[in-house]
Amino acid sequence: MxxxxxxxxxxxxxxxxxxxxxxxxxxxxxxxxxxxxxxxxxxxxxxxxxxxxxxxxxxxxxxxxxxxxxxxxxxxxxxxxxxxxxxxxxxxxEPLIERIEPWLQQRRVGLNDVHRQTIEQFARWVVLRRLRTAAEHGTLTKAMAEGARQRLNRAIDLLAWLEHEHTTILELTQPRLELYLADQPPSVLHAFITWLNRTGINDRILVKNPSPTTANVTMGDADRWRHVGALLHDDSVLLYTRIIGLFMLIFAQPLTRACSLRTDQIRATDPGPVFVTFHNTAVEMPEPLGELIRQQLTRRGKASYASRDNGWLFPGGIPGRPMATENVRGHLVALGIAPHQARHAALFALSAEVPHMILAQTLGISLSAARTWAALASRDWGAYIAART
Known part of the structure; x- marks a missing residue:
């Protein structure tokens, strides 16, 4: 039939x-x-x-x-x-990017010609460019795409408000901008206003820089290893959730990168160790994590079709796509593991043991981030020594 x-x-x-x-x-x-x-x-x-x-x-x-x-x-x-x-x-x-463009075409309807051109340029040269860079590095997430839509939405809201006030973005003054921002955080328009200033479209307006994020750790090492033990040995947890969670808790891998690993980044011999190349260096996996990875290599994806030979270590439910980060995040949170906290705890522990240059090359983080974590780890070690004397 x-x-x-x-x-x-x-x-x-x-x-x-x-x-x-x-x-x-x-x-x-x-x-x-x-x-x-x-x-x-x-x-x-x-x-x-x-x-x-x-x-x-x-x-x-x-x-x-x-x-x-x-x-x-x-x-x-x-x-x-x-x-x-x-x-x-x-x-x-890249669907997360491609689906923004038709949405934007609908969203900008009603703006005048000057403002339509302005939002299209901002989308092309700032918002979409950042998303494409993330996609090239394998770090693009649904949350990032939603954040991009939010930035475009807030910029369009400002342009629509200016038209209601019978003025344009070219004529916007600092006092009027501050009036508009009085009931909302300036951070929602920071990227747009900064771009307007830098390009000279309107160099008379500014917004304060958002507060920089700092390295911090809220998961203790004992909790970290308790979660590691649970994921290593609890067979009731889905296999891909166990492996991805362990990649975060032991090797500080971001959830997106862990979900997007490909089978050609794995080297497995049986008998023998399993190696995973997260960035430039193959890392030997401890057992029983190595055995869990061997099992995963034999699994097919959740998609009904085209999920067998697409090269993903964790094939997802959409044909040809890796496991969705939101799927794994939900499973980990249900187990009491907050992915962001888990990765920070692992970065903190590794930074206390591994030189920052090697850490950057092995884990695929920037040198500046590796230095920041190394400094945080050494500060904590110094405080520990001071407390002991």
């Missing part, structure tokens, strides 16, 4: 055969060990994904990212787009 339905859906009317570009999709769905999932997907309303596939098969629309970009975003269309990328029908793209 599935084969017949898919054949009818993906048939090119000009040839009577499956449209060539969509053959990988046909093969994947028909060859799946979960055929009922495909049947359910084809039947589930409102059917945006199957309807779009039919248009692609007939040539009514192009099989391209541009087609998806011109359509309203729905869960079905987004899933189909990710699946086509995972099957190499479409070239790779």
């Amino acid at each position: 599935l084969t017949e339905r898919l054949s009818a859906l993906l048939r090119d009317p000009s040839t009577g055969e499956i449209r060539a570009q969509l053959q990988p999709l046909f093969d994947e769905l028909v060859g799946s060990d979960r055929p009922q999932n495909a049947i359910t997907w084809l039947q589930r309303p409102p059917g945006h994904g199957p309807a779009l596939l039919r248009q692609m098969a007939t040539g009514e629309v192009a099989i391209s990212h541009g087609t998806f970009a011109r359509l309203p975003m729905t869960r079905g269309r987004n899933y189909l787009r990710d699946l086509l990328v995972a099957l190499e029908v479409l070239e790779p793209y």
